[in-house]
Amino acid sequence: MKHIRAARTARRFPVIFSAVADGRLHLSAVVLLTPHLTSANAAELVAAAAYQTKAEVQQLLARRFPKPDVPALLEAIAPPPLLGSATDQLSPGTVEGVAARLSPGTAIDGLAPAEVEVTMARGRVAPLSAERFALQVTIEKDTHDKLRYAQALLSHQLPSGDIAQVVDRALDALIAQLEKQKFAATARPRVHTRRSA
Secondary structure, three states: OHHHHHHHHHHHOOHHHHHHHOOOOOHHHHHHHHHHOOOOOHHHHHHHHOOOOHHHHHHHHHHHOOOOOOOOOOOOOOOOOOOOOOOOOOOOOOHHHHHHHOOOOOOOOOOOOOOOOOOOOOOEEEEOOOOOEEEEOOOOHHHHHHHHHHHHHOOOOOOOOOHHHHHHHHHHHHHHHHHHHHHOOOOOOOOOOOOOO
16 A cells, blocks of 8 residues: 555656665655645655654654644543454354364364454654644553543643643653662762771
């Protein structure tokens, strides 16, 4: 899919062919640049994105084409259905039905996995402009409750209950605590004096 999108863009802007061919531009960069390319800016944007990582190209585009801040949103997400419930049958029939049609002694390993590990999507941080980023993350109920409690405790300082400010203050406190542990940082460092012999 990425190859097809990049090829379509390169047909419209031939400067991309040579940039990809000699390694100045990777396909992810082409896909990121595509919505912003015009005949007037194609050569300049390709040159600016040359040899940049995907994250660096995202930053470049955020600086040149800033987006508005995303609204603060905190909403509940329905949990995934439990495996084995009557409503989540993945194929017609049941494993027992398939096993009954097999000849006696036939192994049925692989028909039904023992335990399926569910991996949660990682959080996403995307640049919106030179100095602003959008953060999207799924949190547990306990974390949600802590966030709401922190908002309540800060309500006199942050009347709007701005989630971004709560996260910023929480990170300040966490960084100070971690630096103290890692670097033995302290507000009043000990003064080392030489003992006389």
